Amino acid sequence: MADSLLVAQLSDTHLFADPSRTMWGQPTNPQFHRVLQRLQQLARRPDLLLLTGDLSQDDSPESYEHLHSALAPLAIPTYWIPGNHDQNLEALGEILSQPPCDSAKSFERGGWQFILLATLQPQQIHGGLSPEALDWLDQQLQAHSDRPHPDRHAPPGDRRSNRPGWTASGSRTRQSSSPSPPATPRSS
Numbered sequence: 346m347a348d349s350l351l352v353a354q355l356s357d358t359h360l361f362a363d364p365s366r367t368m369w370g371q372p373t374n375p376q377f378h379r380v381l382q383r384l385q386q387l388a389r390r391p392d393l394l395l396l397t398g399d400l401s402q403d404d405s406p407e408s409y410e411h412l413h414s415a416l417a418p419l420a421i422p423t424y425w426i427p428g429n430h431d432q433n434l435e436a437l438g439e440i441l442s443q444p445p446c447d448s449a450k451s452f453e454r455g456g457w458q459f460i461l462l463a464t465l466q467p468q469q470i471h472g473g474l475s476p477e478a479l480d481w482l483d484q485q486l487q488a489h490s491d492r493p494h495p496d497r498h499a500p501p502g503d504r505r506s507n508r509p510g511w512t513a514s515g516s517r518t519r520q521s522s523s524p525s526p527p528a529t530p531r532s533s
């Protein structure tokens with residue numbers, strides 16, 4: 346077993362049902378495929394792939410199908426959280442629960458505990474964390490206090506107000522009080 350963990354994180358793929366569509370002039374579907382090609386050309390295959398939000402631009406089931414069918418040949422264990430563009434959670438959850446994707450939001454890999462915290466708010470651009478989400482985070486941090494690694498799509502808070510989300514949500518205290526991950530992951 347390798348003594349380190351190689352994690353690839355892809356964010357804001359903004360895929361469309363129609364692969365010819367563009368976002369701000371950018372053909373996001375073809376670009377996503379090029380990124381996956383680069384991943385496959387790496388000298389070392391990633392042990393883990395994290396998709397951190399805005400997986401779709403049009404929130405269509407077809408866009409999530411495109412995502413899954415592109416990832417399937419790589420066979421890299423893939424975990425994900427939705428972004429503010431991913432409001433179709435039913436389709437997203439159904440499609441991206443199929444291997445190699447996994448809908449778990451807290452899991453262990455190579456001695457690290459990954460905790461994926463979505464800040465999605467229904468029909469909102471900005472992120473936020475509900476009391477229930479913070480309680481869940483507390484539970485996960487306590488249950489895995491030796492190796493926490495929170496990750497999220499966007500800072501909670503309103504981007505338009507330039508208000509620091511962490512301060513507004515009170516999560517900074519929770520974050521700073523949590524144990525820090527080790528400099529190098531522990532192999533298991």
Ligand SMILES: [Fe+2]
Nearest residue numbers: 357398399428
């Ligand atoms: Fe985005």
